[in-house]
Structures are given as C-alpha cells and as structure tokens.
Amino acid sequence: MKTMIILLQTLMLIALAPLLSGLIRKIKNNLRMRKGAVVVQPYYNFFKLMAKEEVISENVSWIFRITPYIVLSTVILALFMVPVILSEAPLNITGDFIVIIFLLSAGRFFMALSALEAGSAFGGMGSSREMFISSLVEPIALLTVFAVSINAQSTSLYAVFMQNNMQVSAVIAGMALLFVAIAETSRLPVDNQKTHLELTMIHEAMVLEYSGRSLALIELAGYIKQIIFFTLTVNIIIPFNLFPAGDIFAVSLNIAVYFLKLLTLCALIGFIEVMSAKVRLFRVVDFLAFGLVLATIAVIIALLGY
Amino acid sequence: MNLLNLNFSLIFDPLSQFFVFLILLVSIPCAVYSIGYLKHHYSSKKILLAWFLLVLFVGSMLMVVTVSNALLFLIFWEIMSLVSFFFVVFDTEDKKSIKAGILYIIMTHLGTAFIVFSFLLMFKYANSFDYYAIKQACLLMPAHTKNVVFLFLLIGFGTKAGIVPVHIWLPYAHPQAPSHISGIMSGVMIKTAVYGIIRFIIYILGADTLWWGNLILILASISCLIGIMYALIENDIKKLLAYSSVENMGIILFGVGASMVFISKGLPVLAVLALSAGLYHLINHGIFKSLLFLGAGSVYKATGLRNIEKLGGLIKPMPFTAVSFLIGSMAISALPPLNGFASEWLTLQVLFNGALNCSGAQAIAMCFYAAVLAITGGLAAACFVKAFGVTFLGLPRSEPARQAREVPPLMYYPMFFLSALIVIFGLFSAQIFKSLNRISQSLYGVNESTYNFSSGSFVITPVNTLSCAGLSIPFIAVMLIAIMVMVYLAVRIFAGPGKVTRDRTWSCGYYKIDSRNAYTGTAFSKPFRIAFSFFYRTSRKTEEIKSSYYHVKSIKYKTSITPVFKKYIYDLIYKRTFYAAKYLSKFQSGSIHFYIACIFMAIVFLILFMNRF
Incomplete structure (x- = not known):
C-alpha cells in the first residue's frame, strides 16, 4: 500500500514538474506586463521535442547517448526518496537526505562528460562552469542537511519533514537551500535559462548538442530536479506536517498547504528572476558565499538547540 | 636486550588480516597487468629486475603489516621504502625520475627517523620491542612523553601517508614509477602508514587524549582540500592521480581521527563506526586508485603521453580502457551506487553523529569537517570529469593520440577485475561493513551486539538515537536500472524508435572545427x-x-601557479641547509691534527653525556 502511494506520488510529481516552470515563466511575464505563453507551454515543448528527429554530433560516443537516461533516472530515484504524502517511511532505510544530493551529482557528472563529447568550445565551457558552481554549492547543501538533520536527530528525510514545530535554524537552513535551489536549477542570477548567447550559458551550453527526444528527457529531468529542490526548501522552512492528525482530511489539508507553499515559492523565484540580472561567473562565488554563511549560521543555531 | 634474540612471530589479528587482504587484492591484478605493460617497453633484463623488485616490494609490505616486533617493523619498513625508491628511479635515463627519487628518499627517511625516535622512546619504558610489551608499558608512560611519541609517530607515518604539509614527495615520486607500481604505491603502500597510525597510536598508545584525534582531523581536512585543489589544475594524468591520493588519505584520516576523538570522549560505539568507515574508504581507495593508475598506464603505453592536453577522443580506439577508467572515476567521485559513495556516505554519517553526540566547539568542528568533505567531493567530481573527459572524449589533440590502439587483453583484464571489485564493494557494502566492524571492535576490545550497524543483509544503518537513516546500495542500483529500463521502454512505446542523424558539431555556423576548438x-x-x-x-x-x-x-x-609549499617551506629549508653546510665546510681544513682533535672532543662529549643520563 505504502509503496503504491509512493509510486503514485512520484508519478504525480513528475507530471506536475513542468507546470512549475510554466508557472514561473507566466509570473515573470505578468510582472513585466507581458502576456507570455500559456502555463502549459513546457508540456507542449516536451511533446514537440519527443516527436522530432535527433541530430547528434559525429564525434560523440555511447556516453552521449545514455546520458539523458542516466540523468532522468537519477532524478526520478531522488524524487522517490522525497516524502510528500506519507508521514511514515516505507523506503526510509534505503536512502536519506545525503543520498539525494549524491544522486543528483551523479546525473550532473554524466551531463558534464557528455558536454565534452562533441568537441566544441561551448560544451567544454558549460561543463567546466557547471562543475565549478556545483562544487561551490555542495558544502552549502551539506551544511543545510546537517542543520535540519541535527534538529531531527537523523539524516532521514522523513524524520526531517515530520518535525511539526518551526525551528529558527530550519528557517535559516531553508533560506540557504534557496540559494542552492537557484544555482542548481540554473536560474538568475547564477545562470540564465532563457539566454540565446552561447557565451553566457552554463547549463544551456552543456546541452547545446542535444536535440529531439534526448533534449526532451534532459529538460524533464531539469523540471524534476527543480521540484525536488523546491519541495525540500518549502518543507524545511514550513514543516509539512502542520496538521498531524492521521485521518484523510488532515492529509489532504497538508497536501493543499504543500501546493500553496510551492506556488508561493514559484512567485518568489519569479520575482527574484525579474528583479536580478545575471552576475559574472566569478561574482557567483560571492552570491554562494552568502548562502554558505547562512548555512553555517543555521548549523550553529541548530547545535544550540533552536 | 639481545638483538639477535628477536621475536620473529607474526601477528594475524583482524587488523593485520585486513591489510594482508588489501595488499594481495590490489597487488595481484597489478602484477598481472605488468606482464603486458613491461613488454616492449623495457629490456628483458630490466623486466626480470622489475619482477624481482615487485616480489620484494609486496613481500616487505606483507611483513610490515604482520610482524609483531617494532624493530622488525622498522627493517621491513625500510626495505619497502628502498624498493619503492628503486621503482621511482626505474627509468634511469629520465632526469625527472632521479630528481623525484632523491626527494622521495630524503622525505621517507626523515619520516623513518621520526618513527625510530618514537620507537626508542617507547623502548625506554618497555625494554622490549614487542608490541604487547610496549602496549603494557604505555599504560604507565607519563602524559607528556606520550604526546611526544604521538607527534613523532604522526610526523613519521604522515610523511609516508602523504598528508599535507609533508606530502611534497608524493606527487613527484608516484607518477615516475612504472604504472603498475604507481598503482601499488598509491593503492597500498601509503596505506601501510595508516596501518602504522592505527597499530601504534590507537592500539599501542591507546588514543585517550582528545587533541590527538582533533589534530588528525584538522590535518585530514587540510590534506583533502589542498590535495584535490592541486589535482584539479594538474594536466599530467598520473600526477593528477597522485595528488588525488593526498585527498583520499585525508578522507581516510577523517574516519581514523574521528574514531580517536570518540574513544577519548567515551563513545565506543561511534569510535567503532568511525574506524570502520575509515577502513572502508581505505580499501575502496586502494581498489579504484590502482585501477585509475593502470588506466593511465594503458594510455601511456598506447600513446607515450601523460599530458592530457595532448590526448583526447581515446574512448573510440580504446573502449575497454575507457570503460574501466570511467568506472574508476565514478567511484572516486563518490557516485552512487559504487563503492566510493558508500564509504563517503559513511564518513559523512560519522561526522553527523559526531555533531549530534559531541557538544560545543567539537560539534561545530564536526560540521565544519563535513563541509570540507562536501566541497572536496564537488572538486573531486570536477577533477575527474576533467581527467576522463579531456583524455577520452572529444577529438584527439595529437598524432600519437590519433594512432592509439587498445592495449592487449592481459592489460585490460586486470582493469576489468578491479572495476568488478568496485561494483561488488558497492553492492555488498552492508556485508563488507559488517566485517570491517569486527576489525574495529577487536581493535578496541569491545564485542557487543549493539555494534551492529546493519539491518537486514543489504542495509547499513549508522547508530542513531531517535530514528535511523539507512543506505541500501543494492536497492539504489536495482532502482536505477529499473527506472532506466522503464524510461527507455516508455519512450520507445509512446514515441517510436526515433530517427537519429549524425552531423557535424554545432559551432555557431563555423563548420571547420577541429580539436583546437575543444576545451583543454x-x-x-x-x-x-x-x-x-x-x-x-x-x-x-x-x-x-x-x-x-x-x-x-x-x-x-x-x-x-606558485607551488606554495615547495616555494615557501621546502625551498627555504633547502637553501638554509646548503648555507649551513657551506659554513660548516670551513672546518674541512685538511689538517689531520685538527680532525683528531675533533674526534677526541666528540669522545669526551659522549662520555660526559653517557654519565649524565
């Protein structure tokens, strides 16, 4: 039963994941007084790309071909481990918060390799910059994990999410995780998803050689990664289990609150993206240093017991 | 004590067994590999010499980890160092080899000198070189002497282990040896230093002082960061791997150091967990680092190049080497579901439990170490994306790389064997961790069921008070494969077989791109x-x-770049030493009377000294 719920939840979140991007895009456009594309545009893009033929570089090897599948399956497995509906853990023993971070880095490793495959400068540029940013993001993510896990006395995500009181350290940790989320989902001011200039791309430069269904799968993986980070962020700042009573009514109320929180975060991210410009690559270090400071403060406060 | 009446008995306690297992596990594939590697590369006489030295090398390492007498330990330690020195200068015509060899032999003897000092200090209390006698005597040793012994042992073994700041020889010496020996040196030889630390500091001295463990943890974090940062910018593939060994020794010492902290804080359960995590990473690093060195050796054999800037595109002519090197790179970057991930996850769990169970500054320090480990992991992933990507992917950047051919089967079968070990040590992490726990338990002399860190046969669960977090690598592996197959099938069913066209690489409309356009x-x-x-x-x-x-x-x-340690520490010492020697050479007057007077004064001084103490 629990496995079925987890399976259902994962499928539901995969189906919902592109919607978040469409939503953020719509919010951004409305803030800029533009009409913008419909909210479901990411779905249209996905199906359009799925139907298209693929053109790949003649220099590439098998790594380039399997990378989309590896990236997608690592993020789906990571999504499996994120609790949304259930309050108890059926898969608790199989992975924790740290495993999720490592799984995502496995996908990134292959993306960076396949970017080097085609032998163009853009791929290498994207690969190098992505690894640079991710290596700076890693300590922030881990300190955040430590801060919330110290509150829960365990690195298990179920234990972390099922705290039903708001901790000061968790709020700060959630803010630090927001920095991680912005960097990992390649959003402004770290990276610009919508750029058309190859030299300013980071994530987009890595996938420059992909087309057709491979690109569709990679984009889907990106949407899923985004929903993972958003879920982690909102559920750390405001605990998921606000209505701890075990009946179906409380559960559905919790889920409704969860979606409300996601919506708020989307609005916030959209607002941040509209208000900020992309910073130079080496200014990203300063941006992330701020996140690192927040995460460190969160850990210290968590150790103090707040 | 009669020196001739040495006790030649060996010890086979779990710790020694573990190291014997590790040495054989790594050395045998490397030895098989050397059959193909040495052929056509050296004259038949030199090949014979290489085999003789290899047997001597492996034999001396086996003796180092099994003898039960400090004096014999030193003798075999010295043989091990000397034989590895001969391997470093094996390519005698290469000037770099000679330079690296001299640096190595000076550093390793400095280290050995410190070990000798500490053994003599211990001998003063025990009147014997036997491990058990020393262990008994150490209980009565005053604290300040213990501290001195600890520091000397740490410097001595740290030099061999290559921890910063005495790592200076490692990135020069390891790459100069023939590749299979580089694999054994990085995979096993530097691990004997960890054996020394565990045997002499934890087992014999009984790590009961808090700052010892903390000092090791601080050195470990410095080693991690500096090792990986130098590895990242290195373009010589074997040197890159050697620097990465410095980093991985840091990760191993995180486990060992945390264990010492926990035991002195009276947390034996965590101490067992931490030491097991350290040992786990130790054996994992032995496997994947030797694999990576063998892969680098194959590239060298096929192209004659070690500089990755001149390589590229080797995945096509050398598919087997490329796959093995990829698996090694994935393991060392701690990607699930391979073995490096298991041990790094465990090390993080050790630090997390340390933060939970310690208080105040110690807890904050534990979180800080975890952050260091995280950034190290990120940089290691970048480093190995570079090492693998630039070497094996893209287009070949030089003529030898263009003409590369796959190495003979005798060379890639050992690599396949080590790759299989990487997968096995990942999948069966729970069972392996269980047996490592037994080693740590026997070392600390505890044996209880509470020290069981696994539930079921495939799940590792580090101790936790409230709720458990666990890791099941087989589950992750199975799920990953299942999801991949399902995604593939879903795409196939709903979108058809799909059409793929191969064309030139997109480069903003510029179509004459060649290897010069690729990232170096x-x-x-x-x-x-x-x-x-x-x-x-x-x-x-x-x-x-x-x-x-x-x-x-x-x-x-x-x-x-400016090599900070070399420029600001070692060159300074080097200069001062030569300056002092020049000054002292004024005594070299050539007058025999003066020399006799000097000898006489020395004897008088020695007699006075002996009477005083």
Missing part, C-alpha cells in the same frame, strides 16, 4: 584557478606574434 584541461580548470587565485597564486603570460602591425599570427599563452 587548462581551460577546464580555469574558473577554479581564477576563483581560488589566492591559493594558487597564478601568473600568466600572453605573447602575441604579429606578422604585421594589425594582424596577429599566433598567440603564446603560458600560465603557471
């Missing part, structure tokens, strides 16, 4: 060089060669 190793590490320029102290020089005032024909670009 230097370019890949450029963001790191700029962002961490406070550490690297980079200097670069650009020179434009112009055919006329307006037209630049070509650009010469040179970038270099």
Whole structure:
C-alpha cells in the first residue's frame, strides 16, 4: 500500500514538474506586463521535442547517448526518496537526505562528460562552469542537511519533514537551500535559462548538442530536479506536517498547504528572476558565499538547540 | 636486550588480516597487468629486475603489516621504502625520475627517523620491542612523553601517508614509477602508514587524549582540500592521480581521527563506526586508485603521453580502457551506487553523529569537517570529469593520440577485475561493513551486539538515537536500472524508435572545427584557478606574434601557479641547509691534527653525556 502511494506520488510529481516552470515563466511575464505563453507551454515543448528527429554530433560516443537516461533516472530515484504524502517511511532505510544530493551529482557528472563529447568550445565551457558552481554549492547543501538533520536527530528525510514545530535554524537552513535551489536549477542570477548567447550559458551550453527526444528527457529531468529542490526548501522552512492528525482530511489539508507553499515559492523565484540580472561567473562565488554563511549560521543555531 | 634474540612471530589479528587482504587484492591484478605493460617497453633484463623488485616490494609490505616486533617493523619498513625508491628511479635515463627519487628518499627517511625516535622512546619504558610489551608499558608512560611519541609517530607515518604539509614527495615520486607500481604505491603502500597510525597510536598508545584525534582531523581536512585543489589544475594524468591520493588519505584520516576523538570522549560505539568507515574508504581507495593508475598506464603505453592536453577522443580506439577508467572515476567521485559513495556516505554519517553526540566547539568542528568533505567531493567530481573527459572524449589533440590502439587483453583484464571489485564493494557494502566492524571492535576490545550497524543483509544503518537513516546500495542500483529500463521502454512505446542523424558539431555556423576548438584541461580548470587565485597564486603570460602591425599570427599563452609549499617551506629549508653546510665546510681544513682533535672532543662529549643520563 505504502509503496503504491509512493509510486503514485512520484508519478504525480513528475507530471506536475513542468507546470512549475510554466508557472514561473507566466509570473515573470505578468510582472513585466507581458502576456507570455500559456502555463502549459513546457508540456507542449516536451511533446514537440519527443516527436522530432535527433541530430547528434559525429564525434560523440555511447556516453552521449545514455546520458539523458542516466540523468532522468537519477532524478526520478531522488524524487522517490522525497516524502510528500506519507508521514511514515516505507523506503526510509534505503536512502536519506545525503543520498539525494549524491544522486543528483551523479546525473550532473554524466551531463558534464557528455558536454565534452562533441568537441566544441561551448560544451567544454558549460561543463567546466557547471562543475565549478556545483562544487561551490555542495558544502552549502551539506551544511543545510546537517542543520535540519541535527534538529531531527537523523539524516532521514522523513524524520526531517515530520518535525511539526518551526525551528529558527530550519528557517535559516531553508533560506540557504534557496540559494542552492537557484544555482542548481540554473536560474538568475547564477545562470540564465532563457539566454540565446552561447557565451553566457552554463547549463544551456552543456546541452547545446542535444536535440529531439534526448533534449526532451534532459529538460524533464531539469523540471524534476527543480521540484525536488523546491519541495525540500518549502518543507524545511514550513514543516509539512502542520496538521498531524492521521485521518484523510488532515492529509489532504497538508497536501493543499504543500501546493500553496510551492506556488508561493514559484512567485518568489519569479520575482527574484525579474528583479536580478545575471552576475559574472566569478561574482557567483560571492552570491554562494552568502548562502554558505547562512548555512553555517543555521548549523550553529541548530547545535544550540533552536 | 639481545638483538639477535628477536621475536620473529607474526601477528594475524583482524587488523593485520585486513591489510594482508588489501595488499594481495590490489597487488595481484597489478602484477598481472605488468606482464603486458613491461613488454616492449623495457629490456628483458630490466623486466626480470622489475619482477624481482615487485616480489620484494609486496613481500616487505606483507611483513610490515604482520610482524609483531617494532624493530622488525622498522627493517621491513625500510626495505619497502628502498624498493619503492628503486621503482621511482626505474627509468634511469629520465632526469625527472632521479630528481623525484632523491626527494622521495630524503622525505621517507626523515619520516623513518621520526618513527625510530618514537620507537626508542617507547623502548625506554618497555625494554622490549614487542608490541604487547610496549602496549603494557604505555599504560604507565607519563602524559607528556606520550604526546611526544604521538607527534613523532604522526610526523613519521604522515610523511609516508602523504598528508599535507609533508606530502611534497608524493606527487613527484608516484607518477615516475612504472604504472603498475604507481598503482601499488598509491593503492597500498601509503596505506601501510595508516596501518602504522592505527597499530601504534590507537592500539599501542591507546588514543585517550582528545587533541590527538582533533589534530588528525584538522590535518585530514587540510590534506583533502589542498590535495584535490592541486589535482584539479594538474594536466599530467598520473600526477593528477597522485595528488588525488593526498585527498583520499585525508578522507581516510577523517574516519581514523574521528574514531580517536570518540574513544577519548567515551563513545565506543561511534569510535567503532568511525574506524570502520575509515577502513572502508581505505580499501575502496586502494581498489579504484590502482585501477585509475593502470588506466593511465594503458594510455601511456598506447600513446607515450601523460599530458592530457595532448590526448583526447581515446574512448573510440580504446573502449575497454575507457570503460574501466570511467568506472574508476565514478567511484572516486563518490557516485552512487559504487563503492566510493558508500564509504563517503559513511564518513559523512560519522561526522553527523559526531555533531549530534559531541557538544560545543567539537560539534561545530564536526560540521565544519563535513563541509570540507562536501566541497572536496564537488572538486573531486570536477577533477575527474576533467581527467576522463579531456583524455577520452572529444577529438584527439595529437598524432600519437590519433594512432592509439587498445592495449592487449592481459592489460585490460586486470582493469576489468578491479572495476568488478568496485561494483561488488558497492553492492555488498552492508556485508563488507559488517566485517570491517569486527576489525574495529577487536581493535578496541569491545564485542557487543549493539555494534551492529546493519539491518537486514543489504542495509547499513549508522547508530542513531531517535530514528535511523539507512543506505541500501543494492536497492539504489536495482532502482536505477529499473527506472532506466522503464524510461527507455516508455519512450520507445509512446514515441517510436526515433530517427537519429549524425552531423557535424554545432559551432555557431563555423563548420571547420577541429580539436583546437575543444576545451583543454587548462581551460577546464580555469574558473577554479581564477576563483581560488589566492591559493594558487597564478601568473600568466600572453605573447602575441604579429606578422604585421594589425594582424596577429599566433598567440603564446603560458600560465603557471606558485607551488606554495615547495616555494615557501621546502625551498627555504633547502637553501638554509646548503648555507649551513657551506659554513660548516670551513672546518674541512685538511689538517689531520685538527680532525683528531675533533674526534677526541666528540669522545669526551659522549662520555660526559653517557654519565649524565
């Protein structure tokens, strides 16, 4: 039963994941007084790309071909481990918060390799910059994990999410995780998803050689990664289990609150993206240093017991 | 004590068994590999010499970890160092080898000198070199003597282990040896130093002082960061791997140091967990680092090159080497579901439990170490994306790389064997961790069921008070494969087989791209060089060669970093030593009377000294 719920939840979140991007895009456009594309545009893009033929570089090897599948399956497995509906853990023993971070880095490793495959400068540029940013993001993510896990006395995500009181350290940790989320989902001011200039791309430069269904799968993986980070962020700042009573009514109320929180975060991210410009690559270090400071403060406060 | 009446008995306690297992596990594939590697590369006489030295090398390492007598330990330790020195200078015609060899032999003897000092200090209390006698005597040793012994042992073994700041020899010596020996040196030989630390500091001295463990943890975090930062900008593939060994020794010492902290804080359960995590990473590193060195050796054999800037595109002519190197790179970057991930996850759990169970500054320090481990992991992933990507992917950047052929089967079968070990040590992490726990338990002399860190046969669960977090690598592996198959099938069913066209690489409409357009190793590490320029102290020089005032024909670009440790510590010592020697050489007057007077004074001094103590 629990496995079925987890399976259902994962499928539901995969189906919902592109919607978040469409939503953020719509919010951004409305803030800029533009009409913008419909909210479901990411779905249209996905199906359009799925139907298209693929053109790949003649220099590439098998790594380039399997990378989309590896990236997608690592993020789906990571999504499996994120609790949304259930309050108890059926898969608790199989992975924790740290495993999720490592799984995502496995996908990134292959993306960076396949970017080097085609032998163009853009791929290498994207690969190098992505690894640079991710290596700076890693300590922030881990300190955040430590801060919330110290509150829960365990690195298990179920234990972390099922705290039903708001901790000061968790709020700060959630803010630090927001920095991680912005960097990992390649959003402004770290990276610009919508750029058309190859030299300013980071994530987009890595996938420059992909087309057709491979690109569709990679984009889907990106949407899923985004929903993972958003879920982690909102559920750390405001605990998921606000209505701890075990009946179906409380559960559905919790889920409704969860979606409300996601919506708020989307609005916030959209607002941040509209208000900020992309910073130079080496200014990203300063941006992330701020996140690192927040995460460190969160850990210290968590150790103090707040 | 009669020196001739030495106790030649060996010990086979779980710790020694573990190291014997590790040595054989790594050395045998490396030895098989050397059959193919040495052929056509050296004369038959030299091949014979290499085999003789290899047997001596492995034999001396086996003796180092099994003898039960400190004096014998030293003898075999010295044989091990000397034989590995001969391997470093094996390519005698290469000037770099001789230089690296001299550096190695000086550093390793400095280290050995410290070990000798500490053994003599212990002998003063025990009147015996036997481990058990020393262990008994150490209980009565005053605290300050213990501290001195600890520091000497740490410097001595730390030099061999290559922890910063005495790592200086490692990145020069390891790459110069033939590749299978580089694999054994990085995979096993430097691990004997960890054996020394565990045997002499934890087992014999009984790590009961808090700052010892903390000192090791601090050194470990420095080693991690500095090792991986130098590895990241290195373009010589074997040197890159050697620097990465410095980093991984740091990760191993995280486990060992945390264990010492926990035991002195009276947390034996965590101490067992931490030591087991350290040992787990130790054996994992032995496997994947030797695999990576063998892979680098195959590349060298096929192309004659070690500089990754001149390689590229090798995945096509050398598919087997490439797959093995990829698996090794994935394991060392701690990607699930391979073995490096299991041990790094465990090390993080050790630090997390340390933060939970310690208080105040110690807890904050534990979180800080975890952050260091995290950034190290990120940089290691970048480093190995570079090492694998620039070497094996893209287009070949030189003629030898273009003409590379796959190495003979005798060379890639050992690599396959080690790759299989990586997968096995990942999948069966729970069982392996269980047996490692037994080693740690026997070392600390505890044996209880509470020290069981696994539930079921496939799940590792580090101790936790409230709720457990666990890791099941087989589950992750099965799920990953299942999801991948399902995604593939879903795409196939709903979108059809799909059409794939191969065409030239997109480069903004410019279609004459060749290997010069691809990112090089230097370019890949450029963001790191700029962002961490406070550490690297980079200097670069650009020179434009112009055919006329307006037209630049070509650009010469040179970038270099300042090797901080070499420049500010070792060169200084080197200079001062030579200066002092020059000054002392004034005594070399040539007058025999003066020399006799000196000898006489020395004897008088010695007699006085003996009477005083």
